[in-house]
Amino acid sequence: MKIVVTGAAGYIGVPVVARLLAAGHEVHGLDCLRFGGAGLLGSYLTGRFTLTRGDIRDRRAVAEVLPGADAVVHLAGIVGDPACAAEPALAEQVNLDAIGTVRELAADAGVARFVFASTCSVYGHCDEPADESSPLRPLSLYARSKADAEARLLTADSDRMAVTVLRFATVYGLAPRMRFDLVVNAFVAQALTTGRIQVFTPAAWRPLVHVADVADAITTVVQAPAVQVSGEVFNVGSADNRQLADVARQVASASGPGVQIDITPTSGDQRDYRISTGKLTAATGWTATRTLAGGITELADALSAGVLDGHPALEGRRAA
Numbered sequence: 001m002k003i004v005v006t007g008a009a010g011y012i013g014v015p016v017v018a019r020l021l022a023a024g025h026e027v028h029g030l031d032c033l034r035f036g037g038a039g040l041l042g043s044y045l046t047g048r049f050t051l052t053r054g055d056i057r058d059r060r061a062v063a064e065v066l067p068g069a070d071a072v073v074h075l076a077g078i079v080g081d082p083a084c085a086a087e088p089a090l091a092e093q094v095n096l097d098a099i100g101t102v103r104e105l106a107a108d109a110g111v112a113r114f115v116f117a118s119t120c121s122v123y124g125h126c127d128e129p130a131d132e133s134s135p136l137r138p139l140s141l142y143a144r145s146k147a148d149a150e151a152r153l154l155t156a157d158s159d160r161m162a163v164t165v166l167r168f169a170t171v172y173g174l175a176p177r178m179r180f181d182l183v184v185n186a187f188v189a190q191a192l193t194t195g196r197i198q199v200f201t202p203a204a205w206r207p208l209v210h211v212a213d214v215a216d217a218i219t220t221v222v223q224a225p226a227v228q229v230s231g232e233v234f235n236v237g238s239a240d241n242r243q244l245a246d247v248a249r250q251v252a253s254a255s256g257p258g259v260q261i262d263i264t265p266t267s268g269d270q271r272d273y274r275i276s277t278g279k280l281t282a283a284t285g286w287t288a289t290r291t292l293a294g295g296i297t298e299l300a301d302a303l304s305a306g307v308l309d310g311h312p313a314l315e316g317r318r319a320a
């Protein structure tokens with residue numbers, strides 16, 4: 001297949017591109033390179049990858065990458081509550097307004113499949129594990145923009161293109177475009193730099209999933225028969241629903257002696273949700289295979305070895 005991946009240079013995008021290439025597909029990335037594109041260098045070596053540097057708000061750039069594509073994996077976005085709060089107008093344009101354009105141009109180009117990256121943040125706050133039919137309670141502009149984008153995508157005419165919405169749990173793990181604003185990655189970075197892990201909402205639950213499992217899930221959905229996934233919403237997570245204090249304890253014990261956990265309860269972030277992931281498994285057979293323990297170890301090993309020295313989140317890293 002020829003697959004267009006928007007947001008190809010991102011934290012999730014780079015592993016997705018690599019996974020799709022490993023499965024034998026041809027991949028055309030579209031990304032404005034907000035965080036650079038060095039993570040994609042290895043993908044060029046396959047001879048089946050190309051990138052267009054462009055903005056998904058630019059119809060011409062989007063139209064240019066679509067001819068001949070069988071599928072679009074739409075990952076581009078302004079990601080996370082702080083990033084959206086910092087640039088709300090941009091977040092609305094990119095996360096919501098551009099979606100209609102990308103979808104319409106893809107359908108016009110004869111693209112058969114469209115996979116959209118949403119987030120389990122749309123559940124906001126719930127007492128029981130949320131499944132795909134649970135009520136949405138988005139608590140931030142980021143989550144609201146994703147919930148609205150989902151609704152727009154799923155209500156548009158579905159005859160011309162099979163649309164699938166994937167709601168990712170909170171992602172963790174090593175990837176070439178590293179993000180340390182994600183809770184597991186942040187805790188490991190804090191443990192190895194300051195020796196203190198800051199926890200603001202210790203009792204809050206988060207569903208967690210390794211970035212490599214997300215890449216596998218996306219690949220599985222793109223390759224699945226359309227009838228199994230068309231018009232559907234799927235949670236993408238693992239068996240790891242954890243309270244944040246529990247995550248901090250696990251990171252502390254894996255990071256060597258002397259790491260402290262500072263619990264400073266605040267009321268800023270009200271998110272508190274768990275998910276169930278059985279629907280995607282039932283539809284496609286996919287399940288997450290990586291463990292939180294393994295993900296923490298690989299992060300700690302790479303950071304301790306200095307592989308990511310120079311990253312701003314790691315300033316002052318303690319000697320191993």
Ligand SMILES: NC(=O)c1ccc[n+]([C@@H]2O[C@H](COP(=O)([O-])OP(=O)(O)OC[C@H]3O[C@@H](n4cnc5c(N)ncnc54)[C@H](O)[C@@H]3O)[C@@H](O)[C@H]2O)c1
Nearest residue numbers: 007009010011012031032033034055056076077119168171
């Ligand atoms: N990482 C997570 O924990 C997580 C969880 C749930 C959902 N998601 C979703 O997965 C997707 C990818 O997230 P990520 O963690 O890789 O984020 P990221 O910020 O690392 O990647 C986003 C990519 O989109 C690109 N981009 C941003 N605006 C663009 C524009 N206007 N035109 C073209 N490209 C643009 C950026 O340059 C970047 O490479 C996002 O849609 C996000 O909402 C991520």
